[in-house]
Amino acid sequence: MTDSPIAQSKQAHPNTPIGVFDSGLGGLRVLDRLMQTLPNERFVYLGDTLHMPYGEKTQSQVTAYFSDCLNWLVSAHQVKMVVVACNTAASVAPQLFGQFVGIPFVDPVTPICRWLATEGKYTTVGVMATPATVASNRYQILLDQLNAPINLSQVGCDNLASLIEAGKGHTPVCESLLRQYLRPLQDREAQAIVLGCTHYPYVLDQVAALSPNADILDPAAFMAVEAKRLLDAHQLAVPRTVERSVAEVDYFVTSEPQLFFETSRRMPFQALAMKPPAVVTIPVLSR
Structure with missing residues (x-):
């Protein structure tokens, strides 16, 4: 398996689609935000469900799977443009972004860290993320680079993404896990909690109920704003002569398309609810 891109990047064109990547269905929430913010665009969504959850894989495994998926897109x-909805992939292998020349990347970590540093609203911030994301220390590294005076606490949440991916986010088992993972952030009196995995916003209401004294931050909103900014900066936005009532999307997964479809239909979307996903299983990527 290769751990570096093999696809040849070409000059990006405004009429080609935006790629959205996640290890599973967690990124659909990011896609939903993107569709609301950029209704004239076309999107290709790829969920690497064959290897989900990324957050419990090794760094070399995540890098290899992620590289293959980027090459395919x-x-x-x-x-x-590529919107990387997977916090783990973006945190473990950010070096892959620069190897696709001419294609801007949006990741979940950079926009929200930039906002935290600029806003200056919080001095204590908690991050709920996968074990791999926490091990990468990506949030702390970026905040340090931005000279943000923030006391950061990170908690690695084993099994939480898998539970949500299986459609079991609102169960007693999930609530028990959330209580366990939120306790250290509450003990440190976190003023804000970043949901550092795109699966976690699906249980945002539970997190908010269990942590009433903290603001709960969903990276999806920040990513949509960043995507629009980069499209404009690189002159890649779809021409204004193109008008669609809703953004167009093609959906692909690497396994279990029916489970992906059935679970995604139960999720609370806005733009996505207007067009049910047509899920297609793509071949196993290069190994």
């Missing part, structure tokens, strides 16, 4: 769909 670029070579098969000539995407003009």
